[in-house]
Amino acid sequence: MKSFFKIITFTLFITVSSCKYYNFTGTGSIDAKTFQVNYFQNTAELVEPGIERTFTLALQEIIQNQTNLNLVSQGGELLYEGEITEYRITPMTATADQRAAQNRLTISVMVRFSNKNKEEDDFERRFSFYHDYPANEQMTGSRLTTALDEIFTRITQDVFNESLAKW
Known part of the structure; x- marks a missing residue:
């Protein structure tokens, strides 16, 4: 019975102590305590007001x-x-009378990541995602x-994975 108790105790100890080095997001080996997200300017040709603030806050929140x-x-x-480099709406499918049946909003963000403690992790990369919607609807209000929620959730998760999760 004592050996069974020792085995259980040892297994529990290993399980708990391993959480120090690994977790389910893959971020267990981060050797930093602070992060900074500078304001992402909107340099796209077509400008939607306020999306730069929305993206900056979404990136801060996920981290x-x-x-x-x-x-x-x-x-x-x-x-x-x-910076946000692209905000583009393009027709995706057409009806029989040559009208757009579906449009696609595409947003691209150029991200520069720097890790002061591990410079080999630094990168500069473009992240992009899209949202399809019916052509008879305007890209305003709740649409x-x-x-933006769908696109920024995907882009910020991709940025997080590239910079911290190492998946």
Whole structure:
């Protein structure tokens, strides 16, 4: 009975202590305590007001929610910066009378990531995603909010995975 108790105790110890080095987001080996997300300017030819703030906040939120890093306004060990380079609406499918049946909103963001503690992790990369919607609807109000939520959720998760999760 004592050996059974020792085995259970040892197994529990290994399980708990391994969580220090690995977790389900893959971010267990981050050697930083702070991160900084600079304001992402909107340099796209077609400008939708306010999306730069929405994206910046979405990126801050995903990092705060999925790590123990502290957000700072300057001097962060991990630095995210860049710009929104594309906001484009294009017709995707047509009806028999040559009208658009479906449109696609595509947003692209250029991200520069710097890790002061591990410079080999630095990158500059373009992330992009889209949202399809019926052509008879305008990209305003709740339609725009839904599209931005979908697109920015995907882009910020891709940025997070590339910079921290290493999946």
